Structure formats: structure tokens, C-alpha cells
């Protein structure tokens with residue numbers, strides 16, 4: 001049964017993404033693994049939300065269910081006002097293409113297109129024209145100005161990650177899902193990416209959900225949600241790296257995170 005629509009804050013004002021009682025159980029040949037256990041979460045519009053937790057706590061599963069890349073065993077997920085369970089496969093594909101941005105480790109860059117073509121592809125597909133000022137700012141800040149004519153196989157892993165970032169930010173989708181966006185960047189390039197993500201939230205009202213293991217990366221967010229054993233166990237508002245680290249130690253005493 002699909003639960004009723006989540007309560008709304010103001011008429012016409014939905015969270016950017018909503019999880020209600022999301023449960024995901026994997027069947028491993030008769031052995032059941034509960035990856036998510038009745039998780040409910042409102043991802044606020046125009047906020048930068050980080051998801052943290054020990055390895056195996058369910059972070060990726062939560063993000064995949066919220067982004068329509070995986071379907072829950074029970075419970076429901078919404079993007080804006082749309083219940084993902086009510087969409088056909090085609091509608092879900094269009095939703096992911098037009099309304100959601102992805103910054104994932106598996107970059108999904110198209111190897112035969114140039115960097116510039118990759119960055120502008122979602123807008124081209126949606127028949128939209130990029131804002132030239134924002135395009136320039138994204139390209140310059142991410143250090144891609146000299147790489148625009150290259151193709152992804154000619155770039156390092158970190159450069160490819162920055163192209164994926166530029167592509168998601170340029171399109172200004174309703175929500176961006178980022179999985180370890182600074183995972184293979186050095187600390188300076190990582191800080192630039194995080195500052196740009198933060199700036200897009202503060203100046204453009206972008207909504208971002210980021211999975212990270214890094215307390216410093218999480219400190220750029222407005223809010224950090226902590227998962228352990230498939231459940232939300234705590235959250236911090238306006239986090240600092242030290243407070244994030246304290247929370248991580250509490251929920252991951254083995255230092256696995």
C-alpha cells in the first residue's frame with residue numbers, strides 16, 4: 001500500500017525530496033539483509049543536506065531510493081510532489097533526466113562527447129539554453145576551462161568528477177544527489193567543489209543531498225543526517241567538522257566511517 005502524501009509545510013511548498021517509512025530488504029539466497037529500516041526524511045528545498053554513517057549503514061540505498069534508481073520494499077519516496085512509485089519507467093527516466101542531477105563516482109560521462117558537450121547535454125536534451133554567466137562561473141571554478149575540447153577518457157579521475165559536478169550544477173535541477181563528490185580529488189580541488197555546491201545552494205536555492213565519509217566535506221552542508229544499521233539515529237544543523245567527528249565516533253566506535 002502506498003502511504004498518503006506526506007504532510008506539507010505550506011500549501012504548494014513541498015520538500016525537495018521526501019522519504020516515508022522507506023524499508024529496503026535484500027534477499028541473499030534466503031538470508032535477508034535490511035539495508036533501510038523505516039526511514040523517514042524531508043530534504044528541504046534550497047538546503048545542502050549531508051548523509052553520513054558507517055560503511056553498510058544504508059547511505060547509498062537511501063540515496064538510490066530517493067533518486068528513483070532503486071525501489072523500496074515498502075514505504076515511499078517523493079521528488080517534490082511526485083510519488084516515484086506512481087511513475088511508469090518512461091516517466092521515471094524523464095524525471096531523472098530533467099529534474100534530478102547526479103554526481104556519482106561512476107560518472108556516466110559519455111566518452112565520445114567533449115567535456116563541453118557532456119556539461120551541456122542535460123540542457124540540450126531538455127531543449128534549454130544554459131545561462132552563459134553561470135556556465136562560465138561553473139567551468140572556471142571547477143578548473144575546466146582548458147579541458148573543454150577534451151573527451152572524458154583523456155581526463156584524470158578527479159577531472160572527470162569535476163565534469164560530472166559541472167553538468168549537474170549547470171542544469172540547476174530541482175535536486176542534486178552527490179555520492180562522495182570529492183572522493184578522488186585532492187583537498188584543494190575538493191574544497192573548490194564543495195564551495196561551489198554551497199554557493200549554488202546559498203545563491204541559487206539549489207537543493208543538494210550528498211553522501212560522504214568526510215567530516216570536513218559534511219561541514220559545508222546545512223544539515224547532517226546520520227544513519228546506522230539502516231536507521232536515522234541523529235542529525236546536526238549547521239555542522240562543524242569537529243561536531244560531525246564527535247557524532248561519527250558515537251555511532252561508529254570502530255572508526256569504520
Ligand SMILES: Nc1ncnc2c1ncn2[C@@H]1O[C@H](COP(=O)(O)OP(=O)(O)OP(=O)(O)O)[C@@H](O)[C@H]1O
Pocket residue numbers: 026027028033034035053054055056057058059060061062
Ligand atoms: N544489491 C544488494 N544485495 C544485497 N545486499 C545489499 C545490496 N546492496 C546493499 N546491500 C547491503 O545493504 C546494506 C546497506 O548498503 P549500502 O550500500 O546502502 O551502505 P552504505 O552506507 O552506502 O555503505 P558504504 O559507505 O560502504 O558505501 C549493506 O549491508 C549492504 O551489504
